[in-house]
Amino acid sequence: MFILPLDTIHEGSMKFLYIQLILMQVNSDKILKRVLFAASLVILLIAAAMVFSLFKGSLPSISRFGWGFLFSPEWDPTQGREHYGALLFIVGTLLTSVVALIIALPLAFFTSLFVAEYFRGTKIATIVSTLVDLLAGIPSIIYGLWGFYMLRPFIVTLGLSPQGFGVLTSALVLAIMVVPYATSLSNNTIMMVPNELKEAAYSLGATRLEVIRNVILPSARSGMTASYILAFGRAIGETLAVTMLIGNENIIPKGLCSTGNTMASVIANQFGEASGLQLSSLIEIGLLLFVMTTLINAAGKYIIKKIA
Amino acid sequence: MDQTTTLNKKYISTLSDKDDIGNLLIRSRKLKDRLFKIAAMFFSFITIAMVFLIIGSLLAKGLKQINWAFFTQVAPDTFSAMMAKSSGQVIPGGIVNGILGSIYLVALASAMAVPFGILIGVYIYENSKKRYAAIIRDIADILQGVPSIVIGIIAYIWIVVPLTKGYSVFAGSVALAIMMLPLIVRSTEESLKMVPETLKEAAIALGTPYYKVILRVLIPSSFSGLMGGILLAISRVLGETAPLMLTTLGNPQVNWHIEKPVSAVPLLIWQFYNDPNMVDLIWSSAVFLMGFVLILNLASRWICAKKKI
Amino acid sequence: MTEMNDKKDDSILSIEHLSIRYSDDKLAVKDVSAKVKKKTITAIMGPSGCGKTTLLRAINRMHELYPDIHTEGKIMLGDENIYDMSTINLRRRIGMVFQRPNPFPTMSIYDNVIAGYKLNGIHLKRSERDEIVERSLKNVALWDEVKDSLHSRGNFLSGGQQQRLCVARTLAFKPKIILLDEPTSALDPISTAKIEDLLVELKQEYTIILVTHNMSQAARISDNAMFMYLGELVEYDSTKDMFTNPRDPRTEAYLTGKFG
Numbered sequence: 001m002f003i004l005p006l007d008t009i010h011e012g013s014m015k016f017l018y019i020q021l022i023l024m025q026v027n028s029d030k031i032l033k034r035v036l037f038a039a040s041l042v043i044l045l046i047a048a049a050m051v052f053s054l055f056k057g058s059l060p061s062i063s064r065f066g067w068g069f070l071f072s073p074e075w076d077p078t079q080g081r082e083h084y085g086a087l088l089f090i091v092g093t094l095l096t097s098v099v100a101l102i103i104a105l106p107l108a109f110f111t112s113l114f115v116a117e118y119f120r121g122t123k124i125a126t127i128v129s130t131l132v133d134l135l136a137g138i139p140s141i142i143y144g145l146w147g148f149y150m151l152r153p154f155i156v157t158l159g160l161s162p163q164g165f166g167v168l169t170s171a172l173v174l175a176i177m178v179v180p181y182a183t184s185l186s187n188n189t190i191m192m193v194p195n196e197l198k199e200a201a202y203s204l205g206a207t208r209l210e211v212i213r214n215v216i217l218p219s220a221r222s223g224m225t226a227s228y229i230l231a232f233g234r235a236i237g238e239t240l241a242v243t244m245l246i247g248n249e250n251i252i253p254k255g256l257c258s259t260g261n262t263m264a265s266v267i268a269n270q271f272g273e274a275s276g277l278q279l280s281s282l283i284e285i286g287l288l289l290f291v292m293t294t295l296i297n298a299a300g301k302y303i304i305k306k307i308a
Numbered sequence: 309m310d311q312t313t314t315l316n317k318k319y320i321s322t323l324s325d326k327d328d329i330g331n332l333l334i335r336s337r338k339l340k341d342r343l344f345k346i347a348a349m350f351f352s353f354i355t356i357a358m359v360f361l362i363i364g365s366l367l368a369k370g371l372k373q374i375n376w377a378f379f380t381q382v383a384p385d386t387f388s389a390m391m392a393k394s395s396g397q398v399i400p401g402g403i404v405n406g407i408l409g410s411i412y413l414v415a416l417a418s419a420m421a422v423p424f425g426i427l428i429g430v431y432i433y434e435n436s437k438k439r440y441a442a443i444i445r446d447i448a449d450i451l452q453g454v455p456s457i458v459i460g461i462i463a464y465i466w467i468v469v470p471l472t473k474g475y476s477v478f479a480g481s482v483a484l485a486i487m488m489l490p491l492i493v494r495s496t497e498e499s500l501k502m503v504p505e506t507l508k509e510a511a512i513a514l515g516t517p518y519y520k521v522i523l524r525v526l527i528p529s530s531f532s533g534l535m536g537g538i539l540l541a542i543s544r545v546l547g548e549t550a551p552l553m554l555t556t557l558g559n560p561q562v563n564w565h566i567e568k569p570v571s572a573v574p575l576l577i578w579q580f581y582n583d584p585n586m587v588d589l590i591w592s593s594a595v596f597l598m599g600f601v602l603i604l605n606l607a608s609r610w611i612c613a614k615k616k617i
Numbered sequence: 618m619t620e621m622n623d624k625k626d627d628s629i630l631s632i633e634h635l636s637i638r639y640s641d642d643k644l645a646v647k648d649v650s651a652k653v654k655k656k657t658i659t660a661i662m663g664p665s666g667c668g669k670t671t672l673l674r675a676i677n678r679m680h681e682l683y684p685d686i687h688t689e690g691k692i693m694l695g696d697e698n699i700y701d702m703s704t705i706n707l708r709r710r711i712g713m714v715f716q717r718p719n720p721f722p723t724m725s726i727y728d729n730v731i732a733g734y735k736l737n738g739i740h741l742k743r744s745e746r747d748e749i750v751e752r753s754l755k756n757v758a759l760w761d762e763v764k765d766s767l768h769s770r771g772n773f774l775s776g777g778q779q780q781r782l783c784v785a786r787t788l789a790f791k792p793k794i795i796l797l798d799e800p801t802s803a804l805d806p807i808s809t810a811k812i813e814d815l816l817v818e819l820k821q822e823y824t825i826i827l828v829t830h831n832m833s834q835a836a837r838i839s840d841n842a843m844f845m846y847l848g849e850l851v852e853y854d855s856t857k858d859m860f861t862n863p864r865d866p867r868t869e870a871y872l873t874g875k876f877g
Contacts, residue, residue: 194719196715196717196719197719197721197722199679199682199715199719200715200719200720200721200732200783200786201721201732201736202679202682202708203677203679203708203712203713203715203787204708204709204712204732204733204736204737204786204787204790205704205705205706205707205708205709205733205736205737205790206736206737207705210736210737210738211736214721214732214735214736215721215723218721218723218724219722219723
């Protein structure tokens, strides 16, 4: 840019230019603010339309079965005596997820302590936490394959079930899948416990275990709880790995080694060929899944917000 | 009231040696301490062993099938796979229809999700004190937690039924875009937060208009964070199978029509998995998919780690 | 160089040729020998990075919390070398108060006072516990302020009150020696004065070793003073002598504000 001597420009035109420049800026600012706001509406619309579409798609099923849908264990697509109930899928989903969480808990809990306390700040802790995070990156279908070809034969060898399918097999794979979700937030909350507090406990003669039990865990408890809740939410919505391992039998599981079916799996298995009332019932299961995961995640987020 | 001068001698007592903590108690406490540490190392070891077990067994089984044809030919039909298998040969063909399909789907999904994701992220960052922005952020968090199969149902209802009247690239990419959107929104907001406030203030103090502050200062200085977030979102949806089963179905050929079905690597794996003749292809495709996803994942991490200003 | 060590008298703690090295081969404490007298206040002074905090922490082996630390020499508590004792009983005899008040935020005031017993798995009868809590809080002149809210968390306490609570927590465990690492550096002048008064009272029964940045604090309350520089114990003398007649030019330079 070069500068003209002032007197070569007419004063009036100078002022005019300046005003125009300001106007341009004001306009651009306004436009950008509006664009940003409009974009924010998009996500709002998506969420609202999602709830609306799921609900609308479920209407035939809702008006036919009402609340009974939640409590009926029957899933019968036979023409003429069609009847759909979600109970066995709800039980299957909750059972696999709870068992998965129980298996994942010691893994996640101790791995968090390893990374955030025992070996905090060392190279080995970085390596371990990176490897654990990699678990979150592996696609669901690969977990399914691994479970099907590696874990399932092992379950058969142990004699736990003849085919190796079932709740336990799915839960074992789910557990590995949710460990990274359960650890990452736990690591952060453990690391946030102030060093001064730990030193105070050490100075009173506490061993490391006693410091962990009396100082670290009380401070980090709510954050760790939140991370396990979020991991549970993950497990509930997991589809493919479970579909490949649960056995897809429409029964309420009788035990850990029993086969069963989950909400996500029945959708994956039947959605393609379904129509009419069956399709609507599958969409209602999707709606239930949406509501369940949203409530669970909201609970986890609420706890996190309370700490922060 | 100055109490410190009224210190009463009878309140004071020091330790006598009989107050020592007994050796037995000390030994049991130290033992518990040691056992707990061993437990921590043991369970961490199991977790890490799982990573190696999964990745290792995949590599061991899948590498041998990966060859040039794997990347240049479409998936074989059952018959030719069966013939090759019975004569002990490598299965002919590859997964090029899946690779191109995955790229197509993810590119289209990114084209939809990235601009909106960044705009919404900037909006939340700029209005972080407003209640409405907090609600938008919560909605992004909720969307992030919605199971992918439910997103598949949504894209089916929105696109497959009314718009493309059948399984299509478009439906699949909409499903992936809905999954990417909240990830990008949150990573954008987080990386904008890392930009030092002073940098922004300096720009404003120079009389820079608001929109230029955002476009010229905020976005460039958080660029690597944004890129990292986008790569991470891509790596998350690249392996998604469930929503694609309800939206794009699969296609034995390479397809470029947006309203037609397309294949994707995870869909091919699902197809191979359901066909006993294709076992060898399952593993090679799985290795390919996992390698691709994990490399993207590590790359996004690396980029994010480098962004420290 | 260290005048105090020659006086044979009732010392409680004897540091003998103590050297402490960090992982990067940096000597934090160089061959320090000193005897600490019973029921006195001993101040450790010196510019930052001189090793005074490391020396203090070495006295109840808190320095071992850092990885890769190498310690040579002995510290005798009575006729026992503390490096042969269990840290549990050592830290019971030698308590510590830190730079920033650090009461346990998840415990009530009451539980904070008896935290030592709780942490060490020592079971006390209710009456014993009550007595210890009351006595310890009275000793730090906090009893009247908190006696009605013993079972609530102490986050409403001021910084000075929190620090006194931390002293009470240390006293409750009946130590012989109390180590304080710049205990007033995070406090306002009024709270500082209260803590200083408290320390002077406490020396009737306890031996107090205090790291301080604040020369006037050392002059006000300590009986003896150590001056450390670059890990070396340059001078150790009665406070009065050191302040009126420093032997070493480095001590003089420090006391007159040439560095630090």
